[in-house]
Amino acid sequence: MQKYPTVFMPITLFENEDEYPLCIWKIEEPLHVLETQFENCKLQDITLIKKKNADVKKGSLAARLCVHHLINKPILFKKDQYGALTIHENNVCIGLSHTHGYAAAIISENKTCAIDIEKNDGRALRIASKFLGIHDCIQPNNPEEVTLAWSIKESVYKWWKKKNLIFKEDIQIKSLTYKTAQVTLNKEINLDVYYKITPEFIITWIIQEQQSHTS
Secondary structure, eight states: OOOOOSSOOOOOOOOOSSSOOEEEEEOOSOHHHHHHHHHHTTEEOGGGGGOOSHHHHHHHHHHHHHHHHHHOSOEEEEEOTTSOEEESSTTEEEEEEEETTEEEEEEEESEEEEEEEEESSSGGGGGHHHHOOTTOOSOTTOHHHHHHHHHHHHHHHHHHOOSOOOHHHHEEEEEEETTEEEEEETTTEEEEEEEEEOSSEEEEEEEEEGGGOOO
């Protein structure tokens, strides 16, 4: 039988340079180990009770444990007025995401942040027509680029928080440069979305001054 460490130790595959730390973690533990680690780290989140699917719950637990890895203290997770996950720390924004086998988190002080991680398997091609618009600077037949576009728009959606966005129309990818995408939201807000591509996953994140996060 495989043994797992009693002390939680996430695998940090990549950390953002500068003051915005992020953590990416490969999920290899079974559910009961993650649940034990969650309790041992003194983390609280009543929203986890509603998650019945084992894989979804594993990803959710791992993402929250990544937040703990970045903050290194007991955390009370809760929902904000938009239904997005937040914590009790003043002026600290968190972003978290999970996909098949991976979880990720980012934190920022005094800025709104968001993160998304997707498996680099090209499945986004199946729904490309639903989220790619005519103004998106994306090769529509390139599986990796389409997956990147989906992740970029997911990060923008999480940053914006409001539920009234139409991906195909309201989020336009104007250009892609090395590690950065220039995006226009609602035809008036210009955003930089950072990204990293690996053979296993694609990750995107956004950090924007909170005063720019307006309705």
